[in-house]
Amino acid sequence: MEIEPVAFFRSPFATKFGIPKQSGLADTLRGTIEFVPKYRNADALRGMEDFDYLWLVWEFSANKHEATSPVVRPPRLGGNTKMGVFATRSPFRPNRLGLSSVRIDRIDYDAADGPLIHVLGADLMNGTPIYDIKPYVTYADSHPDARSGFVDTTATRRLHVVFPDHLAKEFTAEELASLEKVLALDPRPQYHDNPTKVYGMEFANRDVRFRVDGDRLEVVEIK
Known part of the structure; x- marks a missing residue:
């Protein structure tokens, strides 16, 4: 299967340094989804205004080296403990694909290069390729009582x-x-x-x- 970007992300971050490790951690952080010309069609977004959140499937485009190791060192565990790559959300993955849930702020159908989707809380760098966009639906995507592995025992540290x-x-x-x-x-x-x-x-x-x-x-x- 060959895939191509449907959009690119616009963000205050020009490099990957400083980007939140997960979406939603900086919930007021603004970003914009800008479609490539082929997909700049308002019909492709019909009904989106009735949802609050989106799933973005995107590329860790700043990680150019091939990830072949079966284990990684999650930052949440201090960068020293090894975990299986498929048991983490590490950016160093076999296919460099990321998955993020972002909140819809507004949709601008009238922009010159629109439609544009303005979102909050994303963890994407400026220029990140987006390969697919799907609505977040609570009945299928929300599991509030689910276990979260090592995340449950390591609180997010804030300075x-x-x-x-x-x-x-x-x-x-x-x-x-x-x-x-x-x-x-x-x-x-x-x-x-x-x-x-x-x-x-x-x-x-x-x-x-x-x-x-x-x-x-x-x-x-x-x-």
């Missing part, structure tokens, strides 16, 4: 973000709210723990520089 006022002014209120949620998730590789190191993360066409000391993340510069 206290210190964002000086003079640097916060570089962003709109909406951008700032989303950026603070992203930073609180700790964008660093899990095995990094150097309180003096300054990290850089591209967000909304800016380079956000920060340090992390324990549970405190401080933004030190915006370029």
Whole structure:
């Protein structure tokens, strides 16, 4: 089977560094699904406005090397514990396919290059190819009492973000709210723990520089 993108994702993230590890963790983070010309047809979206969430099937396009190992090291487990690749959501997979649930914010049928689907909470980099879009339906997709393996025993760690006022002014209120949620998730590789190191993360066409000391993340510069 040969597959081709039906759309590409537009996101504040120009690189994969800093992107939330799962969809929904930064639930105010905005993104846009932009269809390729072949699929820019409003009829293909008919009825979508009656759903709240979508499933996106997409490509880990920034991971170019071939993934052949049967085990990976999930960041949630500190990057040191090995788990089976098919028991994780690691981006290093045999076919580099990702699956994300995103909330529909609005659908713009009148845009010049539309229709465009504006969504919230995605974990995709700018330019990510999307291969399919399906509606999320609760009767089939929601299993609130299901076990979630190692995820059940390892809580999502969130940092206290210190964002000086003079640097916060570089962003709109909406951008700032989303950026603070992203930073609180700790964008660093899990095995990094150097309180003096300054990290850089591209967000909304800016380079956000920060340090992390324990549970405190401080933004030190915006370029």
